Amino acid sequence: MARNKSILTEARQIERAVTLINLGARLQVLESETDLSYERLLRLYKEVSGKSPSKGQLPFSTDWFMTWQPNIHASLFLNIHEYLNKVAEMDEIDTVIKAYQLYQEQTKAQGLEDLLSVTRAWRLVKFVDNGMLTMTKCSKCGGHFVTHPHEIARHYVCGLCNPPARAGKGKAQGGIHMH
Ligand SMILES: [Zn+2]
Incomplete structure (x- = not known):
């Protein structure tokens, strides 16, 4: 760019x-x-x-995006991002900014904390651009979620359809839908 x-x-x-x-x-x-x-x-x-920027490295690993709740938030953001990419002619970074603002609106409307920082959102788009992450369709709900590129779609079940046992009943992710 x-x-x-x-x-x-x-x-x-x-x-x-x-x-x-x-x-x-x-x-x-x-x-x-x-x-x-x-x-x-x-x-x-x-x-x-009003403060100095934090020092230290940016997160370089894709691991964070694969954990349960972060994956749902990252997927929500990336769905918005992919949509904007298709319908709007914007510079890459402006698409990230707009998608992130819409992601924040969605989480706020559902009373959720925005787990995904804008830096991580930006990083996520880079990971997708260079093929380290992609989106795979859930075989149960049909939503698209952030996964590693080798995920087999036929067997893939997302974190909303198959939450970890400790997660309890859907309170944390509210009514997020990825359709
Ligand atoms: Zn699903």
């Missing part, structure tokens, strides 16, 4: 960075998705969020 980035005006890049900071994105996301200098981004981050 370097081509798209280069034609963006600086004002647009700042606007995009501010939106990401407000959504709670890590500084590394801003570095990757704008052409603004590190110093500039650092200043912007402190101004907008």
Whole structure:
């Protein structure tokens, strides 16, 4: 997406960075998705969020997305993202931003905590882009869920249809549907 980035005006890049900071994105996301200098981004981050960015590595593993509740949240986000990708002509990062805002609206409407951070959402899209994760259709409910690419669809049952025994009766994920 370097081509798209280069034609963006600086004002647009700042606007995009501010939106990401407000959504709670890590500084590394801003570095990757704008052409603004590190110093500039650092200043912007402190101004907008009122604190210094957290240090340390971004999560690099796909494991988190495979655990039960995170998988449901990641799947909800990715369904929205795939939909926007099809119907809207936007730069890649703007699709992530819009999909994440819609994901937050959905979880809020259902009184759920937004378990998926915008940084993880951004990472998830990268994992899908490079083939480390994909979506597989649940053989019971027909919803599409985040899985490893080698999942056999015929046998795949999602976390909503087959919650872990300790999870109790569906309170935690409320009425999330992936159809
Ligand atoms: Zn299912």
